[in-house]
Amino acid sequence: MSEGKLLISGGTVVDPSTKREGRADVLIEDGKITDIQPSIAARNGLRRFDASGKLVMPGFVDLHVHFRQPGREDKETVETGSHAAIRGGFTAACPMPNTSPVMDHRGAVEWVRQEGQRVGLIDVRPIGALTRGQQGEELTDFGELFEAGCIALSDDGKPLLSSLLMRRALEYAKVFGRPVIQHSEDTCLSAGGVMHEGLVSTTLGLRGAPSESETVMVARDLALAERTGGWLHVAHLSTARSVELIRQAKQRGVHVTCEVTPHHLALTDEAVRGFNTLAKVNPPLRTEQDRLALIEGLKDGTIDCIATDHAPHTAWEKDADFDAAPFGIVGLETALGVCATALIGPKHLTWSQLADRMAIAPARIAGLKDHGLAVSQPANLTIVDPAAAWTVDPASFASRSKRSPFAGHRLTGKVAAVIRHGLVAWDASA
Amino acid sequence: MAEAAVAREAQGLQWTKKDLLGLEDLSAEEIRLVLATAESFREISLRPIKKVPALRGKTVVNLFFEPSTRTRTSFELAAKRLSADMINITASASSLTKGETILDMVRNLEALKVDVLIIRHAAAGVPHTIARQTNASVINAGDGAHEHPTQALLDLLTIQRQKGRIEGLKVSIIGDIAHSRVARSDLWGLTKLGACVTLCGPPTLMPSHIEDLGARVTWDVAEAITDADVLMLLRIQHERQEAALVPSLREYRLRYGLDEARLRSAKPDVLVMHPGPINRGVELDSYVADGPNSVILDQVTNGVAVRMAALFLVSGPPKVEE
Known part of the structure; x- marks a missing residue:
């Protein structure tokens, strides 16, 4: 790759890591940011990217994706997932370990990292399994998995039910200074529920998973994190009560971080009416009251970041009946538009706050040091057109999965281009 | 059917739905129309010759993914008393060939040119999923804990x-x-x-x-x-x-x-x-x-009359040449 000089001109820089927000040009040389000034003159040999009317933000980081490889290449691959990510403005993404074989050993993790490097579009940083085979019985070799490049460990999708094992995991992970990520669900209580338990599940006659199936597990894990001093990261919060529990825990100084998905910020269980399998996801879409509490938590910093839980499935699987269809929503290519429409439009968040929740905070949690617009930093930037209105057409997705609950939704805010290592890695206008 | 036509006339309402999936979807007027139609069909089952030609030439399939005797039999008698051709398919999930989905099965039935599918399934929403993807009329004969x-x-x-x-x-x-x-x-x-x-x-x-x-x-x-x-x-x-x-x-x-x-x-x-x-x-x-x-x-007893009415209404008005 030739690493020339690139001038991003005319845009508004929005970077909460340097507290910069205003008109500025960004000069990039040899993959690094070398200057940020209100105006930088064009010079010979300098390629120019016109960012007039656009926001220049740090590249987004997604702490929670499923690239399905190895094992279910019919759903997604590291390559198709990387393409989906870069189009969504993400310069780094963390695939979950529920692959086949499970990423519970060095070989599988290294293979995924190397495949990410071969594709070369984004930084692919796996999350290793917490227990062997995600069986919830025996801890994996943490040290080896972190050495192989994992940024965290999780049995995502399969909550670690044993309180004793969770205590040990939180304790032992302290050696490495990295988080244990929990999909917080008491599966005895959710008992095969396929959607949120409430008026809609009662009307549709579908088995409901009560809000408490999440909150009792969040409460247990917070107690264990508080005792051990280990770093707990709670995946995809869905209930108002969980937000409240984490807010209180943070006030007590518990080492906890957490994430929320764009779909939980934008949709409620009403989206399931008509047996809409595209809205079948775990944790389930909940009520308007929960949605507003999640937004409030994201706003006040209780919720650290947005993660998509990009979970691709084949069309034939998603087109099955509601009980039979798998849980999961693809999110990479709609994340910015959905979040901007749900959060910026109604003035819940500023662009600077959104840049923090989608880029700076998740990069910090993942331990990535190359996100932020400071001189001498690697140039990983996402350029956003805040005014662009567009309609979601899943047929145009780079992801293998062409099923989305946002199909046909009108969104405002679109990723215009992505710069990675100083090169234009995606240009929507090209 | 003269009786049914009279009933419809009396209600001043035409049935317009392709399917009968649940009562949540029906207006009070539509419910009254089904009841009035059923009332007019009820008498047929009391005759010595319990058959009228209302659905002659129509093919009706009982597609039951869950065991049922009375509902299946009731639909079968209803179809036969209206002169429809009726077949029964009792399919457990395990009888679907590996990899075959319910939709594959329904598409096959559609290719066989059936007019009405009567569906019973242990999972809520299955008749709705099927109804969206077939031109045949679908009658919900019970879906999970949803509707019957x-x-x-x-x-x-x-x-x-x-x-x-x-x-x-x-x-x-x-x-x-x-x-x-x-x-x-x-x-x-x-x-x-x-x-x-x-x-x-x-x-x-x-x-x-x-x-x-x-x-x-x-x-x-x-x-x-x-x-x-x-x-x-x-x-x-x-x-x-x-x-x-x-x-x-x-x-x-x-x-x-x-x-x-x-x-x-x-x-x-x-x-x-x-x-x-x-x-x-x-x-x-x-x-x-x-x-x-x-x-x-x-x-x-009333179940047969109601199911005759349901089959008759979703099958649409008789064609002119009939």
Whole structure:
């Protein structure tokens, strides 16, 4: 790759890591940011990217994706997932370990990292399994998995039910200074529920998973994190009560971080009416009251970041009946538009706050040091057109999965281009 | 059918839906149209020659993914009494060839040019998923805990024939409301036609927010029985015990079962109904099931008429050349 000089001109820089927000040009040389000034003159040999009317933000980081490889290449691959990510403005993404074989050993993790490097579009940083085979019985070799490049460990999708094992995991992970990520669900209580338990599940006659199936597990894990001093990261919060529990825990100084998905910020269980399998996801879409509490938590910093839980499935699987269809929503290519429409439009968040929740905070949690617009930093930037209105057409997705609950939704805010290592890695206008 | 045409005329309403999936989707007028059509068909089953040519040349398929005797038989008789060609497919999930989905199966049936699919499935929404993807008409014969529209329609027809009206009646549905498609369809139908519905059962068998659908909810069976014009008992399934929803069937019978003593506290002319099959000695005492207040067998008779009406209406108006 030739690493020339690139001038991003005319845009508004929005970077909460340097507290910069205003008109500025960004000069990039040899993959690094070398200057940020209100105006930088064009010079010979300098390629120019016109960012007039656009926001220049740090590249987004997604702490929670499923690239399905190895094992279910019919759903997604590291390559198709990387393409989906870069189009969504993400310069780094963390695939979950529920692959086949499970990423519970060095070989599988290294293979995924190397495949990410071969594709070369984004930084692919796996999350290793917490227990062997995600069986919830025996801890994996943490040290080896972190050495192989994992940024965290999780049995995502399969909550670690044993309180004793969770205590040990939180304790032992302290050696490495990295988080244990929990999909917080008491599966005895959710008992095969396929959607949120409430008026809609009662009307549709579908088995409901009560809000408490999440909150009792969040409460247990917070107690264990508080005792051990280990770093707990709670995946995809869905209930108002969980937000409240984490807010209180943070006030007590518990080492906890957490994430929320764009779909939980934008949709409620009403989206399931008509047996809409595209809205079948775990944790389930909940009520308007929960949605507003999640937004409030994201706003006040209780919720650290947005993660998509990009979970691709084949069309034939998603087109099955509601009980039979798998849980999961693809999110990479709609994340910015959905979040901007749900959060910026109604003035819940500023662009600077959104840049923090989608880029700076998740990069910090993942331990990535190359996100932020400071001189001498690697140039990983996402350029956003805040005014662009567009309609979601899943047929145009780079992801293998062409099923989305946002199909046909009108969104405002679109990723215009992505710069990675100083090169234009995606240009929507090209 | 002349009778049905008269019925439609009287209601001043044409049936426009391709499918019959649930009573949530029907207006009060549409429900009355089905009942009026069923009323006109009811007499056919009382004739010595129980057959009219209304659906001659139509192909109707009973596609049952869950065991059923009475509903399947009722639909089969309804189709045959209207002269439709009827086939039965009993398909458990395991009988689908590996990798084949329900939709594959339905597309195959559609390629065989069938007109009406009658679908029963243990999972809620299956008939709806299928209906969206086929041109054939779909009748929901019970989907999970969601709806069982023809059962509710036959319940409405039975109440209307016995009481002369539905509006203003007090109807108590007692039993496992949470897992009952009959309770949901009955609730929609009864409230749309102006009845007051009380749902009664222990809190473990009561789905959350059901009161938001317009029902009164009580855990006290005495309260549900007093003043009721109709008592509808629901089957308690043995497997509910395993899920810790009721401590034991004995406990349920003592707390909620309708026996002679409880019946004495009801109105003398109360109707006792049950969608079947009855768990004798659990939710319903034999004396009550077979007693003078019971209209359980009338429900079965009316079921055929209601299903004839459903098949006739979703099949659309007869073509001119017929």
